[in-house]
Amino acid sequence: MHIIKKILIIAVLAAILYLALAYHYIYLGGRSFKMLKKTEFTLKYTFFSTMKKSTQSMLTIPEMWNAGLGDLLLNEGMITQEGYEKYRRKMEGGEEE
Numbered sequence: 001m002h003i004i005k006k007i008l009i010i011a012v013l014a015a016i017l018y019l020a021l022a023y024h025y026i027y028l029g030g031r032s033f034k035m036l037k038k039t040e041f042t043l044k045y046t047f048f049s050t051m052k053k054s055t056q057s058m059l060t061i062p063e064m065w066n067a068g069l070g071d072l073l074l075n076e077g078m079i080t081q082e083g084y085e086k087y088r089r090k091m092e093g094g095e096e097e
Contacts, residue, residue: 020046024067027051028076036067055079059087 021041026034027049045063055078059070070087073079079087 024048024064024069026069026072028078032076034072034076036064036069036072039063039066050078055083055087059091062091065091 020043022038024036024038024045025047026036027047028034029051042063045061048064048069050058050073055073058073059065059079061069065087070079070084070091074081074084
C-alpha cells in the first residue's frame, strides 16, 4: 500500500509539471482565466496577466504570439480585427510600426 501512495504522489507531481511546461495560464481580469498551449515545453510565461499591460507589449512577445494570444484577445474583445491584423503583419515580419 505504501508503494502505491508513492507512485500516486509521483504521478500527480508529474502531471502538474507537465501542465506547467505545456500551457500558458492567462489572467484576463475578474475571474477569467484561459489556457493556451505552448509551442514548446518551457516555463517561460507560464502565468501571464493581461492587466495593466498594453496590447502592444503583450502581442510583441514571440512566445505569447505563437501560442495564440492575439486570437484570444480578439475573441475576448480586447483588440479589434484591424489591430489584430496590424500585429499579425508585424509579427510575420511584413510591417514595422
